[in-house]
Amino acid sequence: MMSKSLPVVILLAMIHISVTNAATKPNVIVVVADDLGYTDVGFHGGDQIPTPNIDWLAKNGIILDRYYTAKICTPSRASLLTGRHPMQLGLQSSVIFPSLPYGLGLNETLLPQYLKKSGYSTHMVGKWHLGMFTRNYTPTYRGFDSHFGFWSDKTDYFSHENSGSVAASSNAIGLDLWENMTVASQYNGSYGTELFGKRAVDLILKHDQSKPFFLYLAHQAVHNGISPQPLKAPQEYLDKFSFITHDGRRRYAAMLSVLDDTIGNLTSALISSGMYENTLLIFTTDNGGPVDGFSMNYASNWPLRGCKATNWEGGVRGAAFIHSRLLKNPRTTSHHLMHISDWLPTIMSAIGEKLPTDIDYYGVDQWPTLQYDVASPRKEVIHNYYGGLGAIQYGDYKLIKCCMTSMNGWYPEQKYVPTNQNPYISCGERNSSLPACTKDKPCLFDIQSDPCEYNNIASLKPELSKWLLEKLEAFADAAQPPRNKPSDPAAFPSLHNNHWTDWLDPEPVE
Structure with missing residues (x-):
């Protein structure tokens, strides 16, 4: 069981912060919450599920009031990491299930690749969901020095198995947890959100601060896992929400509470390591919450209309903020229009680097807007x-x-x-x-x-x-045609020692 985090405000009072990071460029941490409901965080008025650590970061940073994502997972993640619109990437129609032989195009340059050129140590923890049929599409081949997590869309929170999503056969049930390019089979029984949170803390505490640090922490929480019980949390968290009588909603609340504790631990690690003073921490959901049993989950976007997988506000208006001691305009709310694709050019601007001029980015640089509350260059969002x-x-x-x-x-x-x-x-x-x-x-x-x-x-x-x-x-x-391809039964774990793998490589990991 992971350690419970002290409220960050107490830690700040207790710990004398000294800047030991010799890197001149700021560290960058991007935290993605999966399927988070708009009203399930306290900084958006939610008062059923306490999220004190997320709320502290939000309220002492800049809350993004008019922030938009794609309506589902894969397009949002691709847009965040490329600065391009999902329709420019051919990823506008659906998500990538683990037996589908396509992914985010190899012609696209990702945020960690840009950051590596600027001297950053680049790490990923958690959910990839941008292609896995050959190793060239997986995280450590796309700019990350390390990856601990899973390649597909979701896994069971304790066994870390995926059931394939597009196939009901038991042939499609298999492990999907990776330590770089090695199958990580030793974590059965460890709760996924805590596992990813601990790995993120370890990376921070072990980081050589002579180099700037980039972490992409893409949690699965609070996305559902696999049947027969898609919503799982440690018992002590389930007990914490015994006052919620609806079982699905109670489980969702417990999952979110674990997520909040891991973010408290992450913040504590930044403070104790001395990295906090020179870090940009970005928090975003990938889309709106699935409600009322949709996608086997029970988030709340109330009073917004619709939910995940729709273009209503409940599907695309996301919970997001940026937190940093480097902000000139903290403890404010930005009412400027922003899209998830804006993060890449905004981060590059914040670290003092320029992007290539020969790429048609959909994202725009929001750093001056965030720093000085000047008019945003974004006038429209095509959902x-x-x-x-x-x-x-x-x-x-x-x-x-x-x-x-x-x-x-x-x-x-x-x-x-x-x-x-x-x-x-x-x-x-x-x-x-x-x-x-x-x-x-x-x-x-x-x-x-x-x-x-x-x-x-x-x-x-x-x-x-x-x-x-x-x-x-x-x-x-003008959009790229969808890259979608049909399911390939050759991917099923029954053919690969009961785990998902890069099945179309000449020698897939077995």
Whole structure:
């Protein structure tokens, strides 16, 4: 069992901080929470699941109020690491399951590759999910000096097995946990979130501070694991939330609480090592939370509409912040538009490096905006457009072509609505005279005054709706075709000593 973290504010009072890092460039840590609900963190008004460590970092950093991700895992991670839009990468249609023989294109340059050229030690812990069919697509071949974690979309939190996601056969159940390019079979029974948290702390404490440090800590939490019990946590955390009567929601709460404790331990390690003073810590979800049993989970995005896998605000408006002693504008909230692809150019700007000019980045440099609260260079966010479904936001307005057959409503999680008297999101009023949003026509919302997407004003602004649709379609016309390929049964663990591997290499790891 991992150690419980002291509240960070107490640690700061107890520990005399000395800057021992000889590197002139700041350390960079990017923490990704998987499938985190918008309202499940305290800094967004959630009051059912305590997240004191995450909240302390957020409230003493810059909270990103208008921050957007892709609607599902693979596209978001690819966008974060490349600074490009998923539609530019051919990753706009779905996620990469472990038996699918494709991945993020090898022609793309990733953030750790840029950072290595700038002298950084680069490490990854946790979930990859960007391709695994040959080793060239896996983390240590994409710029990371080390990787401890899994290559696929999800695993059981204790056994670290994946069931394949696209195959019900027992042939597809196998271990997916790696120590660089070696199968890590010795951790059966260790809880994944704690395991990844401890490895992150070890990397910090053992780091040679003559070099700047980069850590990409991509937690699985609070994504579901595999059946028959996809939501697992240590018993002491389950007991902590015995007051939540719904089993799925209680399990989700326990999983998030473990995650918060690991982030407290991470912060403590930065402080005790002397690295805290010279570190940029970025926290982001990869997409909105899956609610009401969708994707076998019970997050809360209330009062936002929709959830993971939709282009509603509940699917793409993410919980995120940046925390650092290097910020000139801490303890504030940024109301500037930002997209997950902006992190790569923003990080490069923060460390004083320039990006190549021959790459068509979708991301923009937000470092001056974050540092000085000046106008953001980003005016629009194209959420996605594939299969006739998509959305674009420009300024205050969002046009959406919907809908999935379900998850288009508002979901107070198992009757849970935050009781905070000053809610983070104020929805505004419903106008019953306006038409409902349906799949027949694009819908338009004023996201600034109507963040909960109550009122479809497309009929009131037909020219704006037409212009936004044309912009969306033009971006889609220029997009790369989806890289998707069908499942390959040759990948199944039953053929590879019961673990997932780089099955299309001449000599896959066995």
